[in-house]
Amino acid sequence: MSRVSQAEARANRQRVVESASRLFRENGVRHVSVADVMQSVGMTQGGFYKQFASKAALVDEATAEAFSGMLRHLAALDGDHAGHDAAWPALIDSYLSPEARDDPGNGCPAAGFAGDFARDPEWRDTYAAGIRDMAGWIAPGDTGLAALSTLVGALLLARATAGSPVSEEILRAARKAAARLTE
Amino acid sequence: MSRVSQAEARANRQRVVESASRLFRENGVRHVSVADVMQSVGMTQGGFYKQFASKAALVDEATAEAFSGMLRHLAALDGDHAGHDAAWPALIDSYLSPEARDDPGNGCPAAGFAGDFARDPEWRDTYAAGIRDMAGWIAPGDTGLAALSTLVGALLLARATAGSPVSEEILRAARKAAARLTE
DNA sequence: GCCTTTAGATTACACTCATGATCTTAGAAG
DNA sequence: CTTCTAAGATCATGAGTGTAATCTAAAGGC
Numbered sequence: 497m498s499r500v501s502q503a504e505a506r507a508n509r510q511r512v513v514e515s516a517s518r519l520f521r522e523n524g525v526r527h528v529s530v531a532d533v534m535q536s537v538g539m540t541q542g543g544f545y546k547q548f549a550s551k552a553a554l555v556d557e558a559t560a561e562a563f564s565g566m567l568r569h570l571a572a573l574d575g576d577h578a579g580h581d582a583a584w585p586a587l588i589d590s591y592l593s594p595e596a597r598d599d600p601g602n603g604c605p606a607a608g609f610a611g612d613f614a615r616d617p618e619w620r621d622t623y624a625a626g627i628r629d630m631a632g633w634i635a636p637g638d639t640g641l642a643a644l645s646t647l648v649g650a651l652l653l654a655r656a657t658a659g660s661p662v663s664e665e666i667l668r669a670a671r672k673a674a675a676r677l678t679e
Numbered sequence: 680m681s682r683v684s685q686a687e688a689r690a691n692r693q694r695v696v697e698s699a700s701r702l703f704r705e706n707g708v709r710h711v712s713v714a715d716v717m718q719s720v721g722m723t724q725g726g727f728y729k730q731f732a733s734k735a736a737l738v739d740e741a742t743a744e745a746f747s748g749m750l751r752h753l754a755a756l757d758g759d760h761a762g763h764d765a766a767w768p769a770l771i772d773s774y775l776s777p778e779a780r781d782d783p784g785n786g787c788p789a790a791g792f793a794g795d796f797a798r799d800p801e802w803r804d805t806y807a808a809g810i811r812d813m814a815g816w817i818a819p820g821d822t823g824l825a826a827l828s829t830l831v832g833a834l835l836l837a838r839a840t841a842g843s844p845v846s847e848e849i850l851r852a853a854r855k856a857a858a859r860l861t862e
Numbered sequence: 863g864c865c866t867t868t869a870g871a872t873t874a875c876a877c878t879c880a881t882g883a884t885c886t887t888a889g890a891a892g
Numbered sequence: 893c894t895t896c897t898a899a900g901a902t903c904a905t906g907a908g909t910g911t912a913a914t915c916t917a918a919a920g921g922c
Contacts, residue, residue, distance in 0.1 A: 627839075
């Protein structure tokens, strides 16, 4: 099979980016091959380089896509609650829940990509922009950055200790601490 | 060359573990091959499986070694300062310094391995034990776990945004927040 | 001094992966 | 309707990697 309509091709490309953004967060950039990504949307690796310059380019788009989804989620939280002061505690509880810990693929890109990007400078601009946006949503200035650090650190530690009782203790401790930080 | 004395072999094995613990923290478990580790101590990969059952076994030992070094460092901090209440602020300042951010190989294993172990359950027991020890040093109970989350999160975010001005902002914001958390 | 043992070197095997050349076929333009 | 084009399939390539068999020479026990 081959040669779909332009609209279909554009839709396929978007599905690749979205699926990649989930796979990369869940399994890490290194653990996910180009073939894995293409298979996840029911295609073969052959057409990949017709749409993307390299795997690195896809990582960049997938990162931006993941942050974009996160910011949509945050905006929706503001809408669902009576003002930002009510939305922030709600974010803390969902962000540091066992469910969020166990679902990195649909979870926070700040946490999902931190481990990979701490080593590789290639995507830091896109990542740094996302971090600024997320911290800015929490609170302006230092407060937002510090609170985001606590959220991301706790989520990563909870994931890396999942299965041990410490994991839940970390989540609980950080939920309390995050609330205190923005008082 | 071959067949060194038993004492030499033991020393070589230890050098492999120590070098691996640095390389893994710096470049990630996946980016460092067995051959890389062996070359870093001036040997070839041939002898590796005479000393270790697998790469995974080395990762486990390297993790334990890294945490052990961290705890030695923390104990030394207690000795260098007038009591634990003075050592903790000193840790905050050194832990969240640009120098620590830029030297992951010799830095905190809680941060250095978090990204890798969040995905792979294989070494979580060793990691969880180290986390407990580090948090216990900071403060007992939830306080220590929350403060450690902030430290680790800020360090990882600062690394993943290194090169951008946000990186320094994160370090500064988290230094203030960490001190507040243990008040 | 001889013999067995074994740390480390050499080499090989079976995979995986990013990249890309080539082929196929159906959309798009005339 | 014909022709050109390009999305996606198939297959190839070259580099890297974990594991391990085999080789070697010196260590360590007798």
